[in-house]
Amino acid sequence: MTVHEDxxxxxVAARTRRLEERLIAAGLTTDDEIDEYLTGLYTKAxxxxxxxxxxxxxxxxxxxxxLLSDGNAxxxxxxxxxxxxxxxxxxxxxxxxNVIVCTLxxxxxxxxxxxxxxxxxxxxxxxxxxREPRAVLAEFGxxxxxxxxxxxxxxTSEARYMVLPQRPPGTDGLAExxxxxxxxxxxxxxxxxx
Amino acid sequence: xxxxxxxxxxxxxxxxxxxTRVPRYVRGHTGEVVAALGRWTLPDDxxxxxxxxxxETCYAVRFSAADLWGSGEHTVTVDLWESYLDRP
Amino acid sequence: xxxxxxxxxxxxGENGEPAFAADWEARVYALATxxxxxxxxxxxELRDAIERLPPExxxxxxxxxxxxxxxxxxxxxxxxx
Numbered sequence: 001m002t003v004h005e006d007x008x009x010x011x012v013a014a015r016t017r018r019l020e021e022r023l024i025a026a027g028l029t030t031d032d033e034i035d036e037y038l039t040g041l042y043t044k045a046x047x048x049x050x051x052x053x054x055x056x057x058x059x060x061x062x063x064x065x066x067l068l069s070d071g072n073a074x075x076x077x078x079x080x081x082x083x084x085x086x087x088x089x090x091x092x093x094x095x096x097x098n099v100i101v102c103t104l105x106x107x108x109x110x111x112x113x114x115x116x117x118x119x120x121x122x123x124x125x126x127x128x129x130x131r132e133p134r135a136v137l138a139e140f141g142x143x144x145x146x147x148x149x150x151x152x153x154x155x156t157s158e159a160r161y162m163v164l165p166q167r168p169p170g171t172d173g174l175a176e177x178x179x180x181x182x183x184x185x186x187x188x189x190x191x192x193x194x
Numbered sequence: 195x196x197x198x199x200x201x202x203x204x205x206x207x208x209x210x211x212x213x214t215r216v217p218r219y220v221r222g223h224t225g226e227v228v229a230a231l232g233r234w235t236l237p238d239d240x241x242x243x244x245x246x247x248x249x250e251t252c253y254a255v256r257f258s259a260a261d262l263w264g265s266g267e268h269t270v271t272v273d274l275w276e277s278y279l280d281r282p
Numbered sequence: 283x284x285x286x287x288x289x290x291x292x293x294x295g296e297n298g299e300p301a302f303a304a305d306w307e308a309r310v311y312a313l314a315t316x317x318x319x320x321x322x323x324x325x326x327e328l329r330d331a332i333e334r335l336p337p338e339x340x341x342x343x344x345x346x347x348x349x350x351x352x353x354x355x356x357x358x359x360x361x362x363x
Contacts, residue, residue: 012347013306019354020313022363029316037312086232088254103217103284105329106345115301115311121345122298124289130219130270131263131285139292150268154284156215157252157273158234213330219285241326263285270284 041115047185049080050112050162053089054188055180058167064091067164075112083111083160090153091164092190097148098163099137099190101129102155109160113185120189130154140191163187165194196276197253201227204282205255205274213241216278220270224282225257228271236275250276307346314349323356331355 010018023029053074057064067074071087087109090098102108103126108116119125129136133150137143144150153161165187171179186192197203207222215237231252239247252275259266283289292298302308314328323331331352332340340348357363 012350013304016306016309016313016350019350019357020309023313023317023357026363028320028322028362029313033316034309034312037315038308041312088231101284103219104215105332117299117301118303118345119293119298122289122293123283123286123341124292127283127286127289128292131259131287132266133268136292139294151256152268152270153254154217154270154272156217157231157275159231159252159254159273213326213333217284235326237326237329240324241330243327 041110045111046114047112047183047188048180049078050109050185050188051180051183052078052176053080053112053162054164054183055176057164058171058179059176064164071162080112083109085109085158085160087112088153088159088161089164090151090161092166092193094166095149096151097137097144097190097193098151098153098161099129099133100153100155100161100163101126103127103130104154104156107155107160109162112162113188117185137191140186142192163190165192168194196251197227197230197279199227199229202282203227203253203255203274203279206278206280210238212238214238214278216274217272219262220255220257220272220274223257223261225255225261225272228254228256231273234275236277248277252276253279255279302346303344310346310350310353314353317353317357322360322362327356328352 024031053067056078057067063074067089068091071089072083075083075087092098106116106121108120130152133152134144155161165183168182182194184192187194202224204224205216205220205222231254233249233251236248236250252273254271255274256269256271259268262270317323318325332348335348335351343351
């Protein structure tokens with residue numbers, strides 16, 4: 001009898017705990033290891049990271065060029081090294097708005113944006129964004145001008161995509177920290193303007 | 195690297211019974227290479243424990259919505275391993 | 283499932299926000315990471331195991347339920363327990 005067949009009817013939380021216990025008993029993991037990992041995840045993986053990179057790119061043309069040509073090197077400059085994926089950053093312009101999806105499974109640059117929101121993993125987002133992005137963005141309250149082009153990126157490989165939003169108007173005097181505070185996680189996915 | 199940026203490439207058809215990373219909606223369609231990405235293990239092999247797994251260049255390939263869906267103004271760019279692609 | 287129709291509105295709003303709707307979901311995510319690091323399976327095998335779920339199960343299970351089912355499948359197939 002496999003683990004798979006044995007416990008299908010248990011409430012899923014209990015089923016998870018049962019699997020954990022068996023894996024711990026087999027020496028494949030420990031409670032401490034799991035707790036440490038999750039604590040690290042919650043504290044270190046956050047959209048503040050992506051926002052810092054966007055703000056730096058707005059403030060510094062050299063960094064912007066690096067971010068768009070070698071995302072991993074740009075991330076490392078701000079202390080985000082060992083990403084484990086190839087970071088591809090795509091810039092919004094007056095002509096083109098970018099939006100990111102993973103239709104096959106929900107791949108996402110967790111270390112720079114934090115764990116993905118539920119909607120990103122939904123069948124609706126995964127299926128519709130490549131087909132009717134304008135309608136999907138409207139559901140997020142984002143109404144793009146009629147003549148704005150939309151470029152959808154489907155993350156099917158070891159690359160992970162992030163959007164560099166356009167710098168909002170009227171922000172010329174702002175310090176980098178204040179610029180970063182303007183950048184939202186949805187802006188870095190493309191479901192918001194910034 | 196086989197395909198330069200700007201090259202037109204056609205996505206192979208076929209519905210393998212093993213894991214693959216070709217989305218169904220681009221199979222058989224022709225797009226344009228935007229960029230070569232890294233050289234990575236082919237997921238089809240890695241998922242099946244094929245030893246050694248093939249390592250290939252992966253390309254970001256752009257398709258028009260009009261071509262994929264028959265309507266729409268947007269583009270969709272998908273990352274595709276080299277063996278998923280042919281010249282049109 | 284890119285382009286597949288009929289899935290309705292995107293769950294924007296409070297219900298669609300949390301990365302993990304319950305503790306067990308975060309534990310499943312962590313378990314997958316720990317087992318991957320231990321070399322029990324790789325990401326492609328995990329995705330494959332998720333895709334191998336029968337379609338009715340795939341469509342009715344939540345995202346992390348699918349991960350849990352896939353981990354259980356791989357653990358059994360590899361004789362890890």
